[in-house]
Amino acid sequence: MSVPLSQMWTVATYVLGQRLRGRQRYPLVLMLEPLFRCNLACAGCGKIQYPGHILRRHLTVEQCLAAVEECGAPMVSIPGGEPLMYPDIGRLVQELVARRKYVYLCTNALLLKEKLGEGVFTPSKYLSFSVHMDGLREEHDEAVCRDGVYDVAVEAICEALRRGFRVTTNTTLFDGANPLRMREFFDAMMDLGVEGMMVSPGYSYSKAPDQVHFLRRQRAHDLFRAMLANPKKRWRFNQSPIFLQFLMGKHDFECTPWGNPTYNLFGWQRPCYLLQEGYAASFKELIETTRWEDYGKRSGNPKCRDCMVHCGYEPTAVNHTFGSWRGFRESVVATVTGRF
């Protein structure tokens, strides 16, 4: 696995500390959305469809930091929108790094080279650029509905690596993805020298422009088994091996929607990063007043039926790792052998 030891140690001690305190529901990664504005309109994205006056708004750095403090998660993922369009992104990241939060800045990389050239960011073990790459050139440009984006992203990745930044990729997969092409894609990303890759099936956002290509559960298992059953030793994934096994159908997990809580312009989003059922004014209110029993596969909620997205199931995988010796052993074996 590609996650640095210091980050693994931080997460492990955090999770064990929460469990020792008997905390039932605790956050692992804060999904911090400072804005909804984006410079792409991807087919499978349901995050950016808002009136202009909403897209022009953004959180202040102080609002972001207050949310980070209140939540207490050891990792902060900054999606959006496109975070590099956030005017204070440099200061926000600097403040988070100063607080020793592991930051994943999720970007389509269209502005990354420019921002690196301007010196907006400083390399740190706490900062990773998580570049959106949905496959090789043809597949990626189709997913983001614009030609040339793959090449721009590759150039930006190389520039970030050259400057000493941590770079990972995040890949969302849809129905029709070709396992062989995806294996070629994994090779291509390793050739670039990225630290690791993250993969997840897409969520069927009701507001996304393309409503046809979302993966149903069994097809997702088939696809991930075909991609990962015989992984190459050189592939590195920046995520829990147990989550990858779940995607392959080897575990029957339940969602942990509070594991990756979301904070944005509207407040604390109920119940998760993907569904918008309402907003709480504080993290405490989110945890204490959301009707969690209404969500997840076993709830029978049709919005959750086919969801296998990492923001709900990666926290479950982490809990599985630290919840029993068996889970811990499975994680260690998969990490050491590189097999899922």
Place this chain on the structure above:
Amino acid sequence: MAEETSLQGWAPVIGVETSVGEVVDRAFDYRGDVTVVTASGRELVGYIYNRDAHVAEPYLQMFDADGGSHQLSYSDIRAIRFTGKDTAAGTSYEAWLRRKAEAGSRPDA
């Protein structure tokens, strides 16, 4: 997933066609601005980003285009009209597919 019909232009009569709670729920799910008419006749145009029907006095919250935020009780709402453009009813993906198909059919493509 079944294709949804846009509510753009919808102006339901609360209490006849539907309840205020139902209209607020639809407006909360709507990705465009709405016009809320209060009991005093005041009209507020903006985006409804939150609502809570499970409290003693149900309310909605909205941002207006000038940057203001408002909280209104359900009991103070006389009408909600879906006046703004439905931003989720776009055809960007279909347009992209069409452009690709046209480019692919050109002899020089």
